[in-house]
Amino acid sequence: MKVNVLLSPLSVDELYFSGKTTVVIDVLRASTTIVNMLRNGAKEVIPVATVEFAVKISGGMFGGLTLLGGERNTKKVEGFALGNSPLEYTAEVVAGKTIVFYTTNGSRAIVKAKFSENLFVCSYNNISAVASKLAELNKDIEIICAGRNNAFSLEDSCCAGKLISEILVLAENIELTDSALAVQALNKSFGKSIFKMLKESEHGKLLKENGFEADIKFCSKLNTTEAIPYLTGNTLKLLPVKQDQTIIES
Amino acid sequence: MKVNVLLSPLSVDELYFSGKTTVVIDVLRASTTIVNMLRNGAKEVIPVATVEFAVKISGGMFGGLTLLGGERNTKKVEGFALGNSPLEYTAEVVAGKTIVFYTTNGSRAIVKAKFSENLFVCSYNNISAVASKLAELNKDIEIICAGRNNAFSLEDSCCAGKLISEILVLAENIELTDSALAVQALNKSFGKSIFKMLKESEHGKLLKENGFEADIKFCSKLNTTEAIPYLTGNTLKLLPVKQDQTIIES
Numbered sequence: 001m002k003v004n005v006l007l008s009p010l011s012v013d014e015l016y017f018s019g020k021t022t023v024v025i026d027v028l029r030a031s032t033t034i035v036n037m038l039r040n041g042a043k044e045v046i047p048v049a050t051v052e053f054a055v056k057i058s059g060g061m062f063g064g065l066t067l068l069g070g071e072r073n074t075k076k077v078e079g080f081a082l083g084n085s086p087l088e089y090t091a092e093v094v095a096g097k098t099i100v101f102y103t104t105n106g107s108r109a110i111v112k113a114k115f116s117e118n119l120f121v122c123s124y125n126n127i128s129a130v131a132s133k134l135a136e137l138n139k140d141i142e143i144i145c146a147g148r149n150n151a152f153s154l155e156d157s158c159c160a161g162k163l164i165s166e167i168l169v170l171a172e173n174i175e176l177t178d179s180a181l182a183v184q185a186l187n188k189s190f191g192k193s194i195f196k197m198l199k200e201s202e203h204g205k206l207l208k209e210n211g212f213e214a215d216i217k218f219c220s221k222l223n224t225t226e227a228i229p230y231l232t233g234n235t236l237k238l239l240p241v242k243q244d245q246t247i248i249e250s
Numbered sequence: 251m252k253v254n255v256l257l258s259p260l261s262v263d264e265l266y267f268s269g270k271t272t273v274v275i276d277v278l279r280a281s282t283t284i285v286n287m288l289r290n291g292a293k294e295v296i297p298v299a300t301v302e303f304a305v306k307i308s309g310g311m312f313g314g315l316t317l318l319g320g321e322r323n324t325k326k327v328e329g330f331a332l333g334n335s336p337l338e339y340t341a342e343v344v345a346g347k348t349i350v351f352y353t354t355n356g357s358r359a360i361v362k363a364k365f366s367e368n369l370f371v372c373s374y375n376n377i378s379a380v381a382s383k384l385a386e387l388n389k390d391i392e393i394i395c396a397g398r399n400n401a402f403s404l405e406d407s408c409c410a411g412k413l414i415s416e417i418l419v420l421a422e423n424i425e426l427t428d429s430a431l432a433v434q435a436l437n438k439s440f441g442k443s444i445f446k447m448l449k450e451s452e453h454g455k456l457l458k459e460n461g462f463e464a465d466i467k468f469c470s471k472l473n474t475t476e477a478i479p480y481l482t483g484n485t486l487k488l489l490p491v492k493q494d495q496t497i498i499e500s
Contacts, residue, residue, distance in 0.1 A: 008258070011399075151257075179401070179402040182436055189438070201428055
């Protein structure tokens, strides 16, 4: 099993992902928020790459069962029902609903990787469940750090490093590329206190300035759920957890 | 002074560099090779972004005084006089000559950053001289890791981290972005033996397979010269070293 990390989705094109097993990470906040939408009972999440497309596809859907969510540069998009805070997506708000979701980095990274054979969404909240699933699949892995405006993000890299460390415990014969080795080292250097690392990151500081400190705390929590969003067609759904599946038992 | 690192030149456009002080790093091998061309008496180096443009501009130049150099994916470009090995560019070969230089990553990164107010080329061979010059200038710095085919390169990141560590000793009040903090951590994790890190990197392995192990050794050597290539117009020249300049005395 070979593990590679893309420190930004920009360096490859859509076809790069054909047939690949891909994990998308955008800790602050899209991947954390998507995990929690589905965990709280949303029927499905439709990630989109532009605000215009979000508005277009939601227009044809039955109003009460569809919600438009997301942000552009930290702030809720005008006219959207919800922003990009995982705390907004409570069971009361999302249960049974379809969420059309746009964010500056995370949802666009998912759309870019849509040709993947398997695509999972990972955050600190569900990291061990994702690691177990990947070890079970035993296929080459591409981890996309959604990053910030096509550039490096410390928090996504550290989360990727932690995910790799967990996979290394569960699987054998793993080959790591340079970027995979690098994020592992970054997790060792900065990942001891996830909350501190998130708070002091550039993106964390920006979120704090905009009043989202509670989100940072929420995004820092390890393994609060075993929910794994996976892409089927153009839609993210909760990965069914079989009776005999490792991720239940872990 | 703020220090930022671009882990690939892809995340920004050419105008991003307007008015900036920029350092381009491509340890294996373009930045090492450029440093050594000028150190060995080349009159100037013209970095170009395409093979076609290299051929075009060299065509109008006086044959004996102009050399075409460079590589595409490790191998010398067909029809070029020289490849991308620093060992080829001896004083006998380059003294007094203009080198038109194309490489897959390094020369293209320099061309992309051509609107910089100051642009320097850094390798392990001249790293302390570059650090001294940057500390003396005391301006915000953008360090470009040329990377490999628009993706992450461990060796360029570690070299950027070492450069930052040296600047931190020489200057005060330095603010590091997330990527600058990250490469510093990578230098601590992987930079203890530069030769070992280079040899075991993806690019190092590829060079070794292609018979360039001596180049890796050469590229790993610290501070063998105080030569600093800087961009003036579209041409790289050796930064004049003044009598009273710090980089002489260090």
